[in-house]
Amino acid sequence: EVHSWTTATKQSLRLVWQKVKAQLMLSMSFLVAVFWYCRRLYGFLAQLLKRCSNYLQRKLIRNLSVLTEVDLLGYSAREWKGETKQAKLMREAYEELFWSYHIKYLRQVRRDNYCVLRAVLFQIFSQGIPFPSWMKERDILKLPEKLLYSQGCNWIQQYSFGPERYMGPNAFGKLRKCMETLKTNWTEISATKDHEERGNMCNTLFSDESKEHKLYEAIKFIMLYEVVEAYEQIKSREEPIHNLFSLLLARDSSSDPLSFMMNHLNSIGDSLCLDQVELCLLGYLLEVKIRVYRLHRFNTEEFQVNYPDEYRREWNEISLLTEDDRYYHIPLF
Numbered sequence: 001e002v003h004s005w006t007t008a009t010k011q012s013l014r015l016v017w018q019k020v021k022a023q024l025m026l027s028m029s030f031l032v033a034v035f036w037y038c039r040r041l042y043g044f045l046a047q048l049l050k051r052c053s054n055y056l057q058r059k060l061i062r063n064l065s066v067l068t069e070v071d072l073l074g075y076s077a078r079e080w081k082g083e084t085k086q087a088k089l090m091r092e093a094y095e096e097l098f099w100s101y102h103i104k105y106l107r108q109v110r111r112d113n114y115c116v117l118r119a120v121l122f123q124i125f126s127q128g129i130p131f132p133s134w135m136k137e138r139d140i141l142k143l144p145e146k147l148l149y150s151q152g153c154n155w156i157q158q159y160s161f162g163p164e165r166y167m168g169p170n171a172f173g174k175l176r177k178c179m180e181t182l183k184t185n186w187t188e189i190s191a192t193k194d195h196e197e198r199g200n201m202c203n204t205l206f207s208d209e210s211k212e213h214k215l216y217e218a219i220k221f222i223m224l225y226e227v228v229e230a231y232e233q234i235k236s237r238e239e240p241i242h243n244l245f246s247l248l249l250a251r252d253s254s255s256d257p258l259s260f261m262m263n264h265l266n267s268i269g270d271s272l273c274l275d276q277v278e279l280c281l282l283g284y285l286l287e288v289k290i291r292v293y294r295l296h297r298f299n300t301e302e303f304q305v306n307y308p309d310e311y312r313r314e315w316n317e318i319s320l321l322t323e324d325d326r327y328y329h330i331p332l333f
Contacts, residue, residue, distance in 0.1 A: 063207040065110040066122045069332055072098050072106050090323065093298035097321070097331065101293070105332040106321060114162065114269045116320070117216040118206070119328045120282060120290065123318040125189045126202045132287035140183055140218075143225050144175040153228065155258050161217050162269025175221055181211055182218035213269070220265050223281055228257045244280045244308060251277075273326055280308040289317045293331060296324055 076094035080087040097103040109119045123129075130136075147153045159171045161178075185205055192198045205211060230245035254260035268274060274282060283290040290307040297303045321331045 063209070064203060065118055065206045065209075065212060066202075066330065067108045069105040069107050072104055072331075075106060075108075089298055090295055093295040093303075096298065097293060097295075102333055103293075103321075103331040107330040107332065109327070109329050111327045112269075113267075113271060113273050114213070114216045115326075116274050116279065116328050117219055117268075117282075118212065119320050119330055120286070120288070120318060121215055121219070122202060122206055123330060124286065124288065124316075125186070125205070126199060127316065127318070128190050128192065128195075128198055129288065129316045129318075130190045131186060132285065134287075140222065141176065141179050144172055144179065144221065147225055147228060148172055151228065151232070153257070155261075156224075158266075159221070159224075159261065160266035160270070162213060175217070178214040178218040178221065181214040185211070185215065216269060219282070219286075220268055222285055223278070224257065224261055224265055226281070226285055227254075227260050231257050242284065243310075244277065244284060248277050248281060276305075276307065276325075283307045283311070287312070287315050289315050290320060291317060292320045292322060292328075294322055294325065296322075 072094060076091055080090040080094075107122075109115055109122070144156070148156055156175070157168055157171050159175065161171075161174065189198055189201050189205070192201060227245065227248065230241045231249065233239060233241050234245075234249070248254055248260070249256070253263040264272070264275075264278065268278075279290060279292075289311040292305050292307060294303055294305060319331050319333075320328045322328045
């Protein structure tokens with residue numbers, strides 16, 4: 001009886017083990033299949049995420065109007081190959097910037113007719129430079145209204161927004177939106193103290209073409225407004241004006257605010273960039289000293305020029321680099 005009981009127990013345990021073993025093998029096979037599937041899914045999602053990231057990065061870089069920094073001498077070697085007289089002059093000028101002026105990198109700026117405005121505003125924003133003192137005392141949002149209604153300048157309906165042609169009666173409303181864009185973004189970015197965060201905000205702003213153009217048109221309008229103010233002071237002889245206004249209004253093509261707008265400002269962003277006297281006006285209004293390295297003037301006194309040439313010591317300084325006085329890049333020290 002004891003022997004039969006032991007035998008029966010062993011047989012029962014063997015049967016139970018066989019069933020458990022079958023279940024364990026089935027479970028292990030299922031777990032291996034799940035693991036393999038999850039691993040394949042993880043690999044697929046990782047590849048998808050990488051592709052999306054690369055796409056977004058390429059799109060951001062393509063849309064970014066101020067590119068990330070590149071090595072100065074490497075850029076010079078790529079852009080000015082060959083042994084022509086001009087290529088040699090440019091390479092020598094870049095080497096002079098590297099060794100004597102300690103400029104190691106540059107940021108390329110999109111080459112269009114907003115180029116100089118873009119290079120100046122990008123540096124003002126990325127450095128966190130605040131509003132100029134006169135802007136803090138006035139509400140720049142009211143400047144279009146003041147010019148149109150208080151000073152009776154109905155001709156601003158002929159204002160042209162860069163590549164966009166004349167807006168007619170819609171010019172006033174669009175100018176107001178441009179001023180709002182400038183004030184909102186300048187206030188927000190200059191209030192950001194963290195340099196990295198401010199840089200990210202600038203990259204986002206300068207990859208949005210619509211907002212960018214509003215910034216530049218707002219600056220153009222501020223230039224026009226100040227020329228109108230100076231012109232009225234000249235007529236009324238109330239107080240002396242800055243020499244650059246006298247120089248600007250002495251030109252046959254800008255003898256009054258209307259001709260200044262029609263012959264100069266309306267073309268900026270479309271077919272023309274700022275010339276040197278307008279660059280002086282820009283620095284004066286924004287209260288920054290704009291130092292320009294003019295590579296095509298290498299080995300002359302005009303290689304390094306400040307705009308305006310008369311500036312206050314407390315003004316912030318920004319730098320530009322140009323090969324032809326038309327397109328500008330941002331040098332980094």
